[in-house]
Each structure stands twice: as structure tokens, then as C-alpha cells.
Amino acid sequence: MHGERIRVRGLVQGVGFRPTVWRLARECGLIGDVCNDGEGVLIRARPAADIDPAAIERLCERLRTECPPLARIDAIERQPLTEPIPHSDFRIRDSQITQARTAIVADAATCPDCVREIGDPKDRRHRYAFTNCTHCGPRLSIVRGIPYDRSRTSMSVFPMCPACRAEYGDPANRRFHAQPNACPDCGPRLWLVDTQGREIDTGATGDLDAIAAASRLLHEGRILAIKGIGGFHLACDATNAEAVAELRRRKRRYAKPFALMARDLEVIERYCTVDTEAARILTTAAAPVLLLNGIEPDPGSERALADAIAPGQTSLGFMLPYSPLHHLLLEDWDRPLVMTSGNLSEEPQCIDNQDAVARLSPLADFALLHDRAILNRVDDSVVRVMAGAPRMIRRARGYAPSPIGLPPGFETAPAVLALGGELKSTFCLLRQGEAILSQHLGDLEDARTAREYERTLDLYLDLFQHRAQILAVDRHPNYRSTLIGRDRATRWQIPMVDVQHHHAHLASTLADNAWPLHGPPILGIILDGLGYGDDGTFWGGEFLIGDYRDARRAGHLKPVAMPGGTQAILEPWRNLFAQLECAGGLDAMRRRHPDLTTLDALAAQPLGVLRTMLERGINAPLSSSAGRLFDAVAAALGICGERILYEGQAAIELESLAARCLADTESGYPFQTSEGPTGIQLDAASMWPALFQDLSQGVEIARISARFHRGFAAAVVELALEIARRHQIATIALSGGVFQNRVLLESVSKDLSDAGIQVLLQRQVPSNDGGLALGQACIAAARAIRP
Amino acid sequence: MSHGSGGRATAQLIAEVFQAALDNDLLAQGNDQALFSPPPGRLVMSTDGHVISPLFFPGGDIGCLSVHGTINDVAMAGARPLYLSAGFIIEEGFPLDDLVRIVQSMGEAAQSAGVPIVTGDTKVVERGKGDGVFITTTGIGVVPDGIQISGDLARPGDAILVSGSIGDHGVAILSKRENLGFATEIHSDTAALHDLVAAMVGSVPEIHCLRDPTRGGLATTLNELAFQSGVGMQIRETCIPIKSEVSAACELLGLDPLYVANEGKLIAICPADHAERLLATMRAHPLGSESAIIGAVVEDDLHFVQMETGFGGSRIVDWLAGEQLPRIC
Ligand SMILES: [Fe+3]
Ligand SMILES: [Mg+2]
Ligand SMILES: [Zn+2]
Ligand SMILES: [Zn+2]
Incomplete structure (x- = not known):
């Protein structure tokens, strides 16, 4: 009986896809094997002797419906198998990685199974803050190189105990090849320190553990630095006006809203309107900060939020716990915690213990530290529902570095590296039909951010084995990203394309909407802060007619x-x-x-x-x-x-x-x-x-x-x-930072739609400068692809 | 002033205006060159063209500026300046009174610096082919033995000092030229720094670098030094001396004082263990009374000049090719 060769494309590596194939194939009565390779996952399968020939069909169907939570199938391609299968069961074969493509995925919020385990007194991971499995846990934040395995993550210093090793090696286990797998016997530990960095014996304070002690301190109105997945948070009781005011004063962040974390949706619903879409977004594996409409609090309610949480704004930014540590910390909280990035205003947040104690001790009364190193800073992502869909405000944890599929026409794109803007910097690696957009890195005028930008860039180039043939930068001569681009283009001896700022915003929107490379020109309304214009003046209220290759001003x-x-x-x-x-x-x-x-x-x-x-x-x-x-x-x-x-x-x-x-x-x-x-x-x-x-x-x-x-x-x-x-022109794209204004975005897009126009809005990437790099990369690629 | 061809009119002009104002023995010989014996030691030479609008400004004019500028460039090698030469390009129709003022100012500046202008040249160009007057000065000086000062000698750990408040000159020029009418008149700091330098190298011969932060200001000069020496620099905003009126003017104009020109200040870089002594020497001199240690040289492959801001942030003080363009989107 002949078998099939099944190619699965998409986000299928490092997400527990092979064990799922293994389990389903066995359940369907198939013989064969599965492995990772440069193009995704490759399955060879044939039905066992007495099994009906439709078994392969069933496997493919079940792969789609029972796809692991973090995986995404873009395509399943089937061909007859030409060679015999050399064994009589179904196996997981070692990776055949020739060219790594999709091996690093985004950090994912703790899955329901892991949450259950840490809450179960009989489980060996009861109250263990570093519990994870193939369906959840840190990824980008702990990786140092490829191929993605434990030895190239910050978990390399924690040899697995026999119990963990057994889980890791068992295809039937949820922790099969879960690289950060750990337990209290072999994994990272947590401890609480004072401002001098001295460990506090939490047993002696009568607390269950460091997390319980931290929670008690927060209840007492203290400000804590808390090491998380991709960085440190500064936390305090969001209903304690004094604590919130003190945090603002110390952090020198006098007005910008603070993000909040709540134990569950019920708590959030006390402060904000949470519809089903909002609930869905909050509970995704990305677990972003979601901007929600605040509701008028009961006057005098003791659970009312401090006024200083979001001065001058009607919306609040909420997220749910996304690591076991958060779940445990918020266990006894029926009110939200402020969870703002652990830094002074405008600097990148800390990721290193020593650095954190030094930099955060003037800001926090205590710090909850752990010994799993954060290798890459990944900030919390921010999402807002506007014009009927979730839209990215800041794309970082949970989203980056998941690849963004590019529209038809980009399959033959050369390798392009685009370096983005200045203030909300990101960079983008593009090649052959997909784009990897880095996490939000921030203001490049800040020296620490600028260093981190270059370091993260080098990491991505390594992780994705990207060798740029073309560089793309903003036309602004003084953006640091432009200077970095000039330097690298010289060193690598490759051409550099400077892209007009608002054309990049336009192209970013096109790519975000799968607009084909050879599609007709459209009109882009780019309402923005400021970008360097073609004529050397500053632009920012532009009506551009263009496509991926070119754009020209029709109005402004x-x-x-x-x-x-x-x-x-x-x-x-x-x-x-x-x-x-x-x-x-x-x-x-x-x-x-x-x-x-x-x-x-x-x-x-x-x-x-x-x-x-x-x-x-x-x-x-x-x-x-x-x-x-x-x-x-x-x-x-x-x-x-x-x-x-x-x-x-x-x-x-x-x-x-x-x-x-x-x-x-x-x-x-x-x-x-x-x-x-x-x-x-x-x-x-x-x-x-x-x-x-x-x-x-x-x-x-x-x-x-x-x-x-x-x-x-x-x-x-x-x-x-x-x-x-x-x-x-029948299609109009809206982009630029000013379109993060919901009132403006919704009224312009509605009126245009009502007039029969097809309206393109940004969705996967921000309409602010965080999305520039994608647009720059597409423009440079489009110009290089022969029509 | 009429456009001539080296005839009697020009000769007369030179005799009347220049001889009188720049009076010294070598010039008085009336030759096309100055003849002197070199003193022992290594010689340094520098030249600078001076083009400035307005020609007269609070605190100085193009005349004294052209003397100070070249003396300072020579002195920044740790040298004692000896002689200057001056070349004038004068636009036809330029008021003689103004020329007299400028040349007298040069004479006084040279006299009080003790560095005579010993040779020179004058050309008059057609109306519209110049902008009043351009002055090019060249200086020659001698470096004492044992002094080794160069822009590529900054080493990680060295201290960075500045001899006083920054930004005065550029703001003075701009406000005069554009008639901005600030409440307090801001004066250029133009001055000859060789005497200060002599005191500095006398007390701390180990100085590694000296440079006057003229065009492009403190920021550009530090970047030049960082690049030349292959190091980074870490400076502290709160330590950089700046006059409150200059700071207020810069804020109003939206200019960063770190990029504004100075004509009477220097940056010194020396080993950290000599920094306090150097600072004391500088402060004891009238032209360095507001000197300050503003930061340190650090190791940095990216050669960043970074500044710890008043708020505790760390901003890159970039090397700007052109104007200060807004970068915030
Ligand atoms: Fe923009
Ligand atoms: Mg010069
Ligand atoms: Zn899990
Ligand atoms: Zn274990």
C-alpha cells in the first residue's frame, strides 16, 4: 500500500506540533514518521495493513481541528510517497534543519493545564513559578542562538532532573521537547530582596514563600520590582492612591497611563466594559495589554482605582496574568495591580538582576528576583479594538517574532533588512514571502536602547539566518536607525534604499492587508506626527497615491x-x-x-x-x-x-x-x-x-x-x-500615528466605506512608527523584484 | 574702498590702516615675508578662514575673533603661539571706518595675546563677490618638550574637562544677526586661550587631548575626539556649565546648547588621577574660572558620546552632519 508525503507549512516548529502529529497519526492507525526541516514539518505516512485508506485524509483533517494552541497551519501539501517507510510504527525523527525559518516563536501566556498544576497541592509543580509546557512559556525572551534547544537558552544552566527529563523525552507528554521545562527540584528559583539587594528570608516572615511575601507587601502599599518574562515590572496596589502617586513620583512618569493586571476577567469587568471580543483578546496566548473603555466607578467604592492611573483618559490598559508567577501573585487580589515597566521614564526596562537592583532600588521598596536570565527584553504588547477589530498599538511580547505572511508577488523577494524609525523603533527581516518584525525596541536616542537595538538585530540575523542583500532605512538623515543602516551597508557592501516616511506607512498598511505586489495604486491617508519629506520639509498630513514601489503626494x-x-x-x-x-x-x-x-x-x-x-x-x-x-x-x-x-x-x-x-x-x-x-x-x-x-x-x-x-x-x-x-481610485488606506485616535479612525473609515470605498486599516502591526520597518522592507523588496 | 590691482591705492591703504594697527618690527620691514629664526622644539602651524555675519557682535568682532581662533588652534597642541599672518579679502565698497575698527581690534587682540601679526595680504574683490570682509589667519607656535597632546590620545578612564560655560558665542551671534532682542544681552566668549593652556601644560604635562569646541559645539567636538581615539564618552548634563540666559535662549529657540559654537572655551582630557589638579589650575586662571569635570572617557566599540540627563536617562549626543532636525514622529 502506498503512502503520502505531507508537507505542513506555517508556524509549526517549537510549538509542540510533532508530538501532536505523532499522537494523531497513531490514533489514525498510520505508520511513518514526522520531522522538522527548513520548510516546516514533513510527514511520511501510510495506513497500517488492516486500516482503511482514508486514514491519511483523517489525519490531515484532525491536524487542522486539533492544531496545538501556539501553532498555525498555513498549508498542507500532499504528494504520493516514492520511497518505502523503513519501520512499522510511527516515529518522531530528529530535525533535518538545513535552514532555520520558523523555529523561534513568541513568548506565550501560561496555558490552562499549567495553571491547574500550579494550583493543585498534589501536583509536583504546586506553586512553582516557572511551570511551562509546549503550549506555553518563554521563548524569544530566553533564546541566545539556533537551533532552538535548551543549550541555547538561559535554561542551559539548569540540568533537568530525571522526572523532567522523562517528560521531555516522551512524545505523549505535554512537555515533550519543551525546552524551558523545569520543576522545583531542578529549575529556577525566586527570592525577595530589599533595596540593598539582600535576600529576605520569607520563611521567617511567616509567609508561605517569596510570592506570598511579595503579595503581602503589595497589600501593605509597597512598591515592588518584579522580574517577569521579558523584563521587570514595577507593581503596586492600583486602588492605593498613595502608592500610585509615590510610584509616579519615583519613576518620574507624571502623566502617562499605567498598565494594570487583574487576576481574571471578573475583576476587569468591575472597571471596564469587556465584551466577548475583548475577553477573547485578553485570554489569547499573547496576553496583551488591552485598552478598554473605563466605566464610571461607584462613588466612594473602596475598590475604586486611584485617579493617577490614567489621568485625562477614559480608557484603561488591562492585561491578565501571563506567567505562573503572576497567577500566584494575584491569587488573593480582587483588585488590580499596577504593572508598569521597570524603568525610569523613557529608558528601556531592566532585564538583569544586578542592573535591576542598582537601577530599580530608588524606585521600588523590594524586588522579587529569579535566576532564569532574560536574554532579550520583550515589553508588554498593547492592543486596542478600533473600527471593529483588534489593532496593534505596541507589538512585542506574544507577537514578535512570529512571521507575517506577505502578499502574493513577494515569494521571490530578496533578503531585505529594514531598520524602521527612531522613537518606536523596530526592524524587519524580509525574504521569500515572509517578514519577521522585531519586538518594539523603543527610543533610539536613548543610549541603552540604541545598544540593545543593535544587539537584538544581531540576534535576529543569527536566529533567522538572515543575510541581507538590501538595506532599507528612513530618509531622515539623523535617525539613529538610518546611521546604523549606513554603517552596516558599508560594512556588508550592499545597497541601501532610503524610504520616505509616509510611503513606508502606506506600504506597511498594504502588506498588513495582503494587498498584492502588483495590485493597482491606491490612496493612502497618512496622518502622522512628523516624517522627513521628499522636499526636505517635514510631512505628516499626507494624501499619497502609490503602491509598494512608489508614492506621490496628491494632497496634504x-x-x-x-x-x-x-x-x-x-x-x-x-x-x-x-x-x-x-x-x-x-x-x-x-x-x-x-x-x-x-x-x-x-x-x-x-x-x-x-x-x-x-x-x-x-x-x-x-x-x-x-x-x-x-x-x-x-x-x-x-x-x-x-x-x-x-x-x-x-x-x-x-x-x-x-x-x-x-x-x-x-x-x-x-x-x-x-x-x-x-x-x-x-x-x-x-x-x-x-x-x-x-x-x-x-x-x-x-x-x-x-x-x-x-x-x-x-x-x-x-x-x-x-x-x-x-x-x-477605489481603495484607501489609513495609517500614521494620528490614526491611533479611535474617534478619528472610526469616523473616517466609516464615512469612506459608506461612500463605497474599500478601506484598508492596519491590524497586525501598529499604524505608528512601530510599523514603519515592515513598509520599508516591502518597498525595498518590491523595487528589487522584476515586474 | 575701491577694487584695485596692487597699485598705489592699495599700498596706501596697507600703510595707513594695517601698519598703524598691527605695528611690529617684522611687519614694519615692509617685505612680502617675515623672517625669523625658529626657536628650539617642535613647531605647529594652523590656519583658519573667518567668515561671519554680523561682523560686529556683543563681546567682539571678526577682527579679534580671527586672532583668537588661530591662536587657539595652535595652542590646542599644547603650544606657545609665536607669530600670525593674516589675509584679507575685502568687498569693494566696504566702509573704511569698519575696516579700521576691525584691523584695530585685531591689533589689540594680537598685542594683548603677545602674538604679533608679522605678515599679511589684502585683496579687494568686486562688489557682490564677497560679504564685507573675509579674514584668513595662520599661526605658528612651538610645543614644549615632553608635551604630547593629540585628538587620538584619549584613553578609557580619562577625565573630560571644559574650561567654562558653553554656547555663549553662537547664541550671541544669532541673536545679534537676527535681532532677537533677548531680555539679557548675551556676549560672545571669544578669547585667546594660549595663556590658560600654558598654565595647564605647566601643571599637568600628562594632558592627552585639548580642543576648542568651535563650530558644532561641545557635542561635535567630543564626537570627533571619541572617533579619533576609538573610545566612547560619558558626560553628565548637570555638570556642564551653561549660563542661565544662554540656556533660556536656547530653549526658546529650540536649539541644543551642546551644538552651539564657542570661541573662548576648551575641552581637556587627561588621566583621571590628574584631573583635580588640572581643574584647580584651570579655575585659578581668569579664562577658566568656571571650569568643570563633565565626564569620563569609556571603552565603547560604537564610539557613543552619551549623556546622563538631569532625569537619569542616558541620551546619545549624536554627531550631527547638518542642522538639528526634529526626529520625533
Ligand atoms: Fe510616522
Ligand atoms: Mg583651523
Ligand atoms: Zn502549559
Ligand atoms: Zn525537574
Whole structure:
């Protein structure tokens, strides 16, 4: 009887796929073997003598329905088997790795079986904080090289005990080839230290163990540093206003919201609306921080969150426990914990014990440490449901480095390395139909982050055996990623492509939506902070017509100066001043509204110097940025006009306000368009008189913000439809950091859809600069592939 | 001033303006060269073209600046400057009064520095082919025995010192040129540093590097030194001296004072165990009274100059090719 050769493609390595094949094949009565190779998993199978010939069909069916939780099958290809099978049972063969492709997967939240074990007093892993199996546990965060096995992870220093070794070697066991497999007898341990790094004897304190002691300290209102999967958290009781305020003060993070962790969905539901989609996202193996709509708390409730958790915002970021340590720590918590990254504001978080004690001791009262080294920093991912689907805000733990399948046409792509942006840096390795996007690495102006970026880059190049033939960078000459690219391109003697920032955003959206390489040009509305434009000015409110290869400007926001350059990004009032100077002047506006205190406050700024800067073009670069327009509006409403405390704060708070009375706000402020030399210009000048009119009549600022959002969205849609009509385009992509504004994203995408347009939104990768690298890589690849 | 061809008009001009202001024996000989015997030791030579707008600014003018600039470049080898030469390119129609002021300022600067301008040249170009006046100065000096100072000698562990507040010159020039009208007038720090250097090498002959952070400011100069020496640098924001009015002006303009030019400051790098002595020597000198140790040389393959910020972060102080462009998206 003849057998078949079954090729399974997708995310099938390092996720317990072979033992699943082994178990199912035996259950289906098949003879043969299964192994990993460079293309995925290869199965050779034939039915045992007395078994019906449809057994192979059944195996393939069951593989799809009983696919292990972390695996993803992209394709099952079947061919007749030409050679005989040299044995009479079904076996797992050693890996035939010629070229590693998909062997490193993302870190995964503790699976239900492991959760049950740590809660079971009779289980040998009862209360063991490093319990994991093939379906869960750390991966990217502990790997140092390939092939992925224990000796090339930070588990290499923990030789398995006989019991663990037996599990590891047994295909029928959930821990078959689970590289980080461990138990209390042989695995990592936890301990609690004070600020001096001295271990505290938790037995002597009357606690069950270090986790119980840590939980008790948190109940007492202390701040703890907690070593987790991909980094350290700083934790405190989220309902303890004093502790939260103290944490803000110590961390010097004065306004940016804190992420929260709750024991289960029930706890979260007390603070936020959790629909079925939200519940699904929270409980996935990626276990991201999900931004949820907060609900008004019962006044005086003792479980109310501290006000300082998310100042000026209506949403809260929640996640569920994703490691055994978290499950054990939160066991007796019916309220959330703050779980914010273990760092000073704007620095990368700590991953090393010694470093943590040194850097975190001014921040935390105690630290819960363990001896499983974190080799790669992987921050918590952040997701938000917008326009009906989960959308990535920050892509890191649980998602990276899972490959992103590329659209048709990219199968023959050369190896491209794209280095991303500056502030929300990621990089991307692309080849033959797939792209590996790194986890969020952060602000490259920070020296520690910049070093870590290069180190992580080298690790990925090794893990994925990637040898770039083309480098892609942003066109901004001073981005550190651009400098790194220039350096590497010279060293490797390969060509470097510099990609316009907003074209990269556009291409990222195309790839995210499986838009074919040779698909027709579309219109991209890229509403962004700032990116280096083709003409050397700064762009950020762009209507681009293009495809993967090229894009050109069809329209844009009217450029307005940013007096003081970077300083204008930090101080929204500068943008308000510049906007008003383009809309009849601040002085005229003050004459019309002598009663307005925001205008008085603006007039009290040192405007003489700023006027000269505008007139003479001294460090006052022109920019068509949408982000700066939002800043200006925020400043007009008295929202963080003086200075923002974190990136995007003004726009985020403005959105929160708008959301409150969007439903009953019909009319928006007027915008105007005019034909310009570089496309149709969208001009905000006409909006300001209406806005200040409302303000002086005492209209509440939430209403004004809603009218601004309505007006801006309507103007964007109108201009987009006009451009689409002129160029006979039926598809429009929305991207750029400003589209993380839900109010804006949902109204623009709905209005475009209602007008019969196919709308493409980002989903797997962020629409902010965290998604740039994917776009850059696709552009460089597309230009290299012959049409 | 008329555009001439080396005729009587120019000769007269040179005689009247230059001889009077720059008066010294070698120049008075009226030759096309200055003849002198080299003193014992190693000679250093440096040249610098000075192009600046405005020509007159609070704290100085192009004249004294062109003297100080070259004296400083010579002195940064640890040398004692001996002589200067000066070449002028003057635009036709340039006011004679201004020229007189500039040349007198040069004369005074050279006189008080004790470094005579011993030879020179003057050309007048057609209107529109120059920008008022350009001055190129060349200097020659002698390095004392036992002194070995060079940009490639910074070693991990060395201390980094700066001789005073940074950013004064660039902000003074910008605010004068653009008529920015800051509340407090900011003066250029232009000064000749060779006397300070003489005191420094006298007290700490082990100094490894000296450099004046002119164009590109402290940040660019530190990056040059880090690159030349193949090391990294770690500096501390709170230790860098900066005048409050300069800091306020920079904040308003959105400029980073680390990248703003200085004309009377130097950076010194020396072994850590000599740093305190060097600091004391510098502070005892009128041009170094606000000196500070701002950081240390470290080992770093990436040659980063990184700064611990006031908030405890660690920012890369990059090497900027062009302007300071915003990078935040
Ligand atoms: Fe961007
Ligand atoms: Mg020079
Ligand atoms: Zn598990
Ligand atoms: Zn064990």
C-alpha cells in the first residue's frame, strides 16, 4: 500500500506540533514518521495493513481541528510517497534543519493545564513559578542562538532532573521537547530582596514563600520590582492612591497611563466594559495589554482605582496574568495591580538582576528576583479594538517574532533588512514571502536602547539566518536607525534604499492587508506626527497615491511652521501660535475675544522672539503634520498647552474628551481646501474663528473637541474622495500615528466605506512608527523584484 | 574702498590702516615675508578662514575673533603661539571706518595675546563677490618638550574637562544677526586661550587631548575626539556649565546648547588621577574660572558620546552632519 508525503507549512516548529502529529497519526492507525526541516514539518505516512485508506485524509483533517494552541497551519501539501517507510510504527525523527525559518516563536501566556498544576497541592509543580509546557512559556525572551534547544537558552544552566527529563523525552507528554521545562527540584528559583539587594528570608516572615511575601507587601502599599518574562515590572496596589502617586513620583512618569493586571476577567469587568471580543483578546496566548473603555466607578467604592492611573483618559490598559508567577501573585487580589515597566521614564526596562537592583532600588521598596536570565527584553504588547477589530498599538511580547505572511508577488523577494524609525523603533527581516518584525525596541536616542537595538538585530540575523542583500532605512538623515543602516551597508557592501516616511506607512498598511505586489495604486491617508519629506520639509498630513514601489503626494495639510523645531513638539502652545498666525493672527483673535484666558496665556509667552523666528525662518521648519494640528487645538482648550509629559499626550486627551460627547455632536468646524503646487491643501485656518467663538460662548471643551474631530474627519474624507474620484481610485488606506485616535479612525473609515470605498486599516502591526520597518522592507523588496 | 590691482591705492591703504594697527618690527620691514629664526622644539602651524555675519557682535568682532581662533588652534597642541599672518579679502565698497575698527581690534587682540601679526595680504574683490570682509589667519607656535597632546590620545578612564560655560558665542551671534532682542544681552566668549593652556601644560604635562569646541559645539567636538581615539564618552548634563540666559535662549529657540559654537572655551582630557589638579589650575586662571569635570572617557566599540540627563536617562549626543532636525514622529 502506498503512502503520502505531507508537507505542513506555517508556524509549526517549537510549538509542540510533532508530538501532536505523532499522537494523531497513531490514533489514525498510520505508520511513518514526522520531522522538522527548513520548510516546516514533513510527514511520511501510510495506513497500517488492516486500516482503511482514508486514514491519511483523517489525519490531515484532525491536524487542522486539533492544531496545538501556539501553532498555525498555513498549508498542507500532499504528494504520493516514492520511497518505502523503513519501520512499522510511527516515529518522531530528529530535525533535518538545513535552514532555520520558523523555529523561534513568541513568548506565550501560561496555558490552562499549567495553571491547574500550579494550583493543585498534589501536583509536583504546586506553586512553582516557572511551570511551562509546549503550549506555553518563554521563548524569544530566553533564546541566545539556533537551533532552538535548551543549550541555547538561559535554561542551559539548569540540568533537568530525571522526572523532567522523562517528560521531555516522551512524545505523549505535554512537555515533550519543551525546552524551558523545569520543576522545583531542578529549575529556577525566586527570592525577595530589599533595596540593598539582600535576600529576605520569607520563611521567617511567616509567609508561605517569596510570592506570598511579595503579595503581602503589595497589600501593605509597597512598591515592588518584579522580574517577569521579558523584563521587570514595577507593581503596586492600583486602588492605593498613595502608592500610585509615590510610584509616579519615583519613576518620574507624571502623566502617562499605567498598565494594570487583574487576576481574571471578573475583576476587569468591575472597571471596564469587556465584551466577548475583548475577553477573547485578553485570554489569547499573547496576553496583551488591552485598552478598554473605563466605566464610571461607584462613588466612594473602596475598590475604586486611584485617579493617577490614567489621568485625562477614559480608557484603561488591562492585561491578565501571563506567567505562573503572576497567577500566584494575584491569587488573593480582587483588585488590580499596577504593572508598569521597570524603568525610569523613557529608558528601556531592566532585564538583569544586578542592573535591576542598582537601577530599580530608588524606585521600588523590594524586588522579587529569579535566576532564569532574560536574554532579550520583550515589553508588554498593547492592543486596542478600533473600527471593529483588534489593532496593534505596541507589538512585542506574544507577537514578535512570529512571521507575517506577505502578499502574493513577494515569494521571490530578496533578503531585505529594514531598520524602521527612531522613537518606536523596530526592524524587519524580509525574504521569500515572509517578514519577521522585531519586538518594539523603543527610543533610539536613548543610549541603552540604541545598544540593545543593535544587539537584538544581531540576534535576529543569527536566529533567522538572515543575510541581507538590501538595506532599507528612513530618509531622515539623523535617525539613529538610518546611521546604523549606513554603517552596516558599508560594512556588508550592499545597497541601501532610503524610504520616505509616509510611503513606508502606506506600504506597511498594504502588506498588513495582503494587498498584492502588483495590485493597482491606491490612496493612502497618512496622518502622522512628523516624517522627513521628499522636499526636505517635514510631512505628516499626507494624501499619497502609490503602491509598494512608489508614492506621490496628491494632497496634504497646509504646512505651518514649527517654531523651535523639536521644542514645538514638546510645547503645544507654539503650534497654536503658529496656527493662529496663519489664520489672521493672534492679535486679531484677541481683539475679537478679549475675554479668553487661553489667548491671554498665549500672549504672555515670549512671542517677540517667536515672531522673528517665524518671519526669518530661524529653526521654524514648515510641517504639514496632523499631530501638530491636534497639539494646537489641545493648547487652545487649555490641555497640556505648556508642555506635554509623554508623546502624543495632547492628542490622546483631546480624543478622550471628544469621545464623551461625540454621539450628540453633529456639526464640525469648517476646513477649506485649495489647489497648491504639491497637491490639494487642506487648510485649518477657517476652523479657528469657529472654535474660539464656541470657547468664548462657554461651550464645554469636550463639545469643542468633538466638533474639531467631526470637522477634521469630514474634511479629510471629502478631500480623499475628491482625490479618489480624480484618479479613479477605489481603495484607501489609513495609517500614521494620528490614526491611533479611535474617534478619528472610526469616523473616517466609516464615512469612506459608506461612500463605497474599500478601506484598508492596519491590524497586525501598529499604524505608528512601530510599523514603519515592515513598509520599508516591502518597498525595498518590491523595487528589487522584476515586474 | 575701491577694487584695485596692487597699485598705489592699495599700498596706501596697507600703510595707513594695517601698519598703524598691527605695528611690529617684522611687519614694519615692509617685505612680502617675515623672517625669523625658529626657536628650539617642535613647531605647529594652523590656519583658519573667518567668515561671519554680523561682523560686529556683543563681546567682539571678526577682527579679534580671527586672532583668537588661530591662536587657539595652535595652542590646542599644547603650544606657545609665536607669530600670525593674516589675509584679507575685502568687498569693494566696504566702509573704511569698519575696516579700521576691525584691523584695530585685531591689533589689540594680537598685542594683548603677545602674538604679533608679522605678515599679511589684502585683496579687494568686486562688489557682490564677497560679504564685507573675509579674514584668513595662520599661526605658528612651538610645543614644549615632553608635551604630547593629540585628538587620538584619549584613553578609557580619562577625565573630560571644559574650561567654562558653553554656547555663549553662537547664541550671541544669532541673536545679534537676527535681532532677537533677548531680555539679557548675551556676549560672545571669544578669547585667546594660549595663556590658560600654558598654565595647564605647566601643571599637568600628562594632558592627552585639548580642543576648542568651535563650530558644532561641545557635542561635535567630543564626537570627533571619541572617533579619533576609538573610545566612547560619558558626560553628565548637570555638570556642564551653561549660563542661565544662554540656556533660556536656547530653549526658546529650540536649539541644543551642546551644538552651539564657542570661541573662548576648551575641552581637556587627561588621566583621571590628574584631573583635580588640572581643574584647580584651570579655575585659578581668569579664562577658566568656571571650569568643570563633565565626564569620563569609556571603552565603547560604537564610539557613543552619551549623556546622563538631569532625569537619569542616558541620551546619545549624536554627531550631527547638518542642522538639528526634529526626529520625533
Ligand atoms: Fe510616522
Ligand atoms: Mg583651523
Ligand atoms: Zn502549559
Ligand atoms: Zn525537574
